[in-house]
Amino acid sequence: MSQWEVVIGIETHVQLATASKIFSGAATAFGAAPNTQAAPVDLALPGVLPVLNKRAVECAIRFGLAVGAKVAERSVFARKNYFYPDLPKGYQISQFELPVVQGGQIHISVGQGDKAYEKPVRLTRAHLEEDAGKSLHEDFHGKTGIDLNRAGTPLLEIVTEPDMRSADEAVAYARALHALVRWIGICDGNMQEGSFRCDANVSVHRPGTPFGTRREIKNLNSFRFLKEAIEYEIRWQIETLEEGGTIEQATVLFDPASGTTRAMRSKEDAHDYRYFPDPDLLPLVISSEWIERTRAELPELPEAKKQRFMADYGLSAYDATTLTASLEMADYFEAAVAAAGKDQAKLCANWVMVDLAARLNKAGLEIAQAPVSAVQLGGVVARIADGTISNAIAKKVFEALWVGEGASADEIIERQGLKQITDSGAIERLVDEVLAANPANVAEFKAGKEKAFNALVGQVMKAAKGKANPQQVNALLRQKLQAPA
């Protein structure tokens, strides 16, 4: 029996980072008291009319350009009609037949090491729409509360072709999309607050046969849930089919507690949304001038930046990919290189990816919040590069900068006397003292124990309070030990 092939398509609701709502002037800030950010338009009072937020359109254009899609010169807002208490108008304004962004693709990198590969995921479309409010089922004693603060928040719904073949690919896509929308400044990416929510359409089939029936897992708001939900769904579908069952088209919800999915509604009770063009809004017309103006304002995109990092700084593909995971990290890296000197790009890359990343992780901070600025880190790297300090001392300087003990590496090195000892006479004196004080180690080394050498190096560095140039210490020690007695 041949293997099962998994087929996944993803729809993502990206909340656009606009100050006001897509069709009203109310604020979009998260966390305000219920119904304090709902204008007459958001409440759907009788007689009110929507007016499109230009900034939301700009976000859509930016996205379209970033994924190489066609930005439609004419797109149409349509009404999606259904009744629900948190949908004040009884319809959602969305785009149906003519979306603003058509086509495009996103490159994903999947796996690590030998198994790593890259592939494109094609986008079908991205369209603008408004979010609904929230129904609050707790704290109302058997009743339901409605908070319309979120109603009318601008969303870009991004829909892929069924191009992904595993949960890992789906997660890689979601991560790449998440990085991209933050990169181009159209979404804050805050998944806890619902700014980035994925629906995964999952089916399985035997290669060479038509696609299987898909089930849609709704509202996955973390990469971990996305992975777990898809993995469970794949296992469930394969088991069902192998046991002779059939898959019914359905919308399902993922329960993180049990790690399982459960059907919410089947195809039979699917809505007829009665889409039709919204007569309150004219077709959205985007001029080529507007597109070009937006293109000029776009930051260098991740893929282009990655290629440039490899070409200009001689970084490996892995390093370049890591450093372009976010615009903040890429900018940090480049600012550090500017301070340290272009020749030190590789050393800067290591510091950003290893030391800085570890320290941020420990403190639970984002790179944008790093207490050590890129210029300060560049200063540390510069002092390593010119031999003023060793790598070990550099870590001390970095930590001192982190806790605010000085404004620059130079200031800390100067004030704390961390400048490396490179005077060979001074080092030689230290070496001689150590050799004289540790005859046991000397004897062990001479007996062939290399470990004893390291112990002696340690003793010298200790005597030098870490400031002796390690290469010089090594060389002198070896020279003295190997010299004929």
Add this chain to the structure above:
Amino acid sequence: MIHASLKELAAALAAKSISSVELTRLYLDRIARLNPELNAFITVDEEKSLAAARAADARIAAGQAGPLTGIPIAQKDIFCAEGWRTTCASKMLENFVSPYDATVVVKLEREAGMVSLGKANMDEFAMGSSNETSYFGPVRNPWDRARVPGGSSGGSAAAVAARLAPAATGTDTGGSIRQPAALCNLTGLKPTYGVVSRYGMIAFASSLDQAGPMARSAEDCALLLTAMAGFDAQDSTSLERPAEDYGRCLGQPLKGLKIGLPKEFFGDGCGAEVMAAVQAAIAEYQRLGAEMVEVSLPNSHLAVPAYYVIAPAEASSNLSRFDGVRYGYRAPEYADLNDMYAKTRAQGFGAEVKRRILIGTYVLSHGYYDAYYLQAQRIRRLIADDFARAFARCDVILGPTSPSTAFKQGEKAADPVQMYLSDIYTIAVNLAGLPGMSLPCGFDAQGLPIGMQLIGNYFDEARLLNVAHGYQLATDWHQRIPAGLE
């Protein structure tokens, strides 16, 4: 004073021969006396009206009056007005007090300084041609109280005809300004779609709805439209055009004017007395130097069917917000959420509104959308093209407004299709988005008013008003007053 034109009222106010408070009091007293019988108003609030009149008097005293400051007006109860109950003549909004003003209210009251006398009765959610669908009861036609005033702006029409207000606002989705104007001997104008803001006007069919003035002369309509019209950033379908003085053409001679007579408007289907009055008006225009041109609107017979797809489709969606969740009527008892929706809407809407929601829901449904909605939109395009061809050959188009004079209360209420046919001459104008007006042109043997319709090209309101004005200078039909109201 109650027969004075808006211009004369403005002059009297400016000369301080009467104050706005006195004028408002005069109309409020007439409303108190006559409205119980006519039912032209749903809501009257004397204190609010008099407070507005006092503010207008202060403006006049301060020398800050505009041409309409201090003049009373009846507002159709479809316009949201802050602090006023705004019902749209529906049980659904029986107790809804608007927290905000429609743009038309801002312009006429807050900016121009007019004084609202109250909220005029209408067909429920503007759906009807007789004002019999109002939850607050039918409006009586001042010319014959056994008859309808037309609709949906029937309360506005009856109020002005009975001199309960010197002027009123109306809205027109398929003839709702023009048909009641014709049936009540008034002059009413539906502007080009997009000229008057729809913000705050409770939507029936968004792509067709347009507000306009209802008054006793074209001159009065010009003054009102100048104050009502203008670009509004809160209405995306509002047209960004420079402000206009719609009275600027008044008095220009009509010599050489080319009047198009669509042969489709002069065939079967129109009452003989209406046709005779319209023919007499044509003769009058010829005397005034106008030239008649036969034109054709070959798709006009498709207007009513296309309208009764598009308007209910939009209405079915526009009226979804009346769900009992946030404001308005909610059924007192229900089992669950769906039951609450079903009972609230079953109890809150009247029969005609429910009929149109059902039609609209049907034509938008999966599998029917192409056959009905898209097909109707194609017809709409054909109708607009017909008018474009006609206007290549004439300046304005003339015909009857309504095929009959005012019919009896209850006469057509049981037959929706007969009712829908009251609008056969007006509906095409909304589908094309053109400006159209109705003005008095005679009376039938029973003494009921007859209206003729003038249709202009896009944005040609100023010319249209002058064509009506020229006729009104030569005739006195528009000055006739219902018996007993002199």
